[in-house]
Amino acid sequence: MNENTNSRTQGITDDLEALLSVLPEDVAHAVRSKNDFANLLEIILDLGRYPSARFVSEEIRLLDRYISHDDLDYVTSRISDFDADNRAGMERTLHRISAIRNRRGRIVGLTCRVGRAVYGTIDIIEDLVYSGESILILGKPGVGKTTLLREAARTLSEKKRVIIVDTSNEIGGDGDVPHPAVGAARRMQVPKPSLQHEVMIEAVENHNPEVIVIDEIGRELEALAARTIAERGVQLIGTAHGNGLENLLLNPTLSDLVGGIESVTLSDDEARRRGTQKTVLERRSPPTFNILVEIQERDHLNVHRDIASAVDASLRGYPLAPEERYRDKQGKIRMVQASQPKPLNANQSLRGGRNMDNSPFQRRVNVADQAPQRTRKERYEDFVDPEDPIIKTDDGREKRIFPFGVARNRLLQAMKSMNAPAVIARDLKEADLLLTQRRYYRERLQPVIDAENKGLPIFVIRSNTSQQIEQFLADSFGLATPQQQRDKDDEALAQVEIAVDLLRAGERYVDLQPDSAYIRKKQHELAREYGLVSQSFGKDPNRYVRIYRD
DSSP, rough: OEEEEEOOOOOOOOHHHHHHSSHHHHHHHHHHHOGGGGEEEEEEEEESSSEEEESSSSSOOOSSSOHHHHHHHHHTTTTTOTTTEEEEOOBBSSOOOEEEEEEEEEEEEEEEEEOOOEEEEGGSSSHHHHTTTEEEEEOTTTSHHHHHHHHHHHHTTTSSEEEESSSSSSTTTSSOOGGGTTTOOEEEOOOOGHHHHHHHHHHHHHHOOSEEEEEESSSSSHHHHHHHHTTTTTTTEEEOOSSSHHHHOOOOOTTTGGGEEEEOOHHHHHHEEEEEEEEEEOOOOOOOOOOEEEEETTTTTEEEHHHHHHHHHHHOOOOOEEEEEEEEETEEEEEEOOOOOOOOOHHHHHTTTTTTSTTTTTTOOOOOOSSSOOOSOOOOTTOOEEEEEEEEOTTOOEEEEESSSSSSHHHHHHHHHHHEEEEEEEEEEGOSSSEEEHHHHHHHHHHHHHHHHHHHHEEESSSSOOOHHHHHHHHHHOOOOOHHHHHHHHHHHHHHHHHHHHHHHHHHHEEEOOOOOOHHHHHHHHHHHOEEEEESSTTTSOOOOEEOOO
């Protein structure tokens, strides 16, 4: 753990009285009576409902009367006009009032969000901001993304040319003159939200910025504009709604900010090396932003310093642990860099219950404990090491297999011919595992879902053929397939013929390789056919046949 002893005092400017002055008097008085301004987030006024106030930890009722149209008109008459995104502000403040309208366009609800300029918050990511790398800040609404963005713009404007693309006037406040909280940064307002991408490009082409600050990137055109800006060598600092990197990757509109994802087909060797299917997800292009900051809660965030590596690792199912930063009770900043676990190979993944058919977002390495754990889903694939069976039979009990979409007669015949320690279960309730075909597993049919809910291991074969069934039994129980057994028998008998040649060449006796009692019996019979004497030595499983010349 690294400790940053810098514990700057944070200054807060919220102009709360300016917001209270536009509210109905009894509502404003009720807010003042709570005397918890530091934790106040929003004041909610909905037609025909009780007014309420949202604080960091709770939402409380302010009055025991309903809000009327007169109350809503009282507020709207004291603020600026609403823009196309139904947001309005107050001159030289950071407060934001958002409207809810009915189908005829009349306002029936207001969300009055408290805007605060919090000075001194940037020190938790100050090293990242001054690194010159583009930074994307993620977090749920109300967690402090815009506050952090505003402070980054202020501090950078002391040394660099900074332009803010302010779509809703939330960064620089309402009015033509920006709020002092943005420092020397210049602010470009956006006529309507759908034109934000055009203003972003205009800022680069007309005003020669070194840094562009953007709040709420939420449309595909804005993501493309951000990529264009980044390719021109301008530092980008932006925000987007989301809980983390995985959430962003699953967003088709914004995934391009971190490089985007696409489906590619791997060669057989590469798929085997990775322990995945042949069709996998890969990062499509270099990410627009270099650093990702995930705000978990106020004064607690996670940092991915290299988005490209983080995305690649996440798509392979083994995400990199982010760097954790937080401010302790004494105001000191602490940074914790989690150790990176070594990715599991295919065999370890299968034995640990990880499903190679899952999307990479469902395959996760347990950072705290990398020891293989049996989860609720397991599957069979042809990457299993036959020398290390994934179905344990140490208890001596036969495993009960419930086949779904797999021919029972073929499975029964294969189990008998291979002497597998298993029986066919008549019902899923009495089964130890479920065996099905890949297409049934992907279609998520009811028996598959029931098996998962029951916590049964699920093994998947590619097709309903005897060869696939035999290979499943062989690799799962550490057995040999019938063809492998025949090959092994032929090899064992071929040893006798080699021994005969060696004895004729002058050897007194020849020891054969240790084998099963059945094979040793065949070797003795073949030796007698050649007129030779043979005898077995040792104890199983190392018992072998010795053939004498006379």
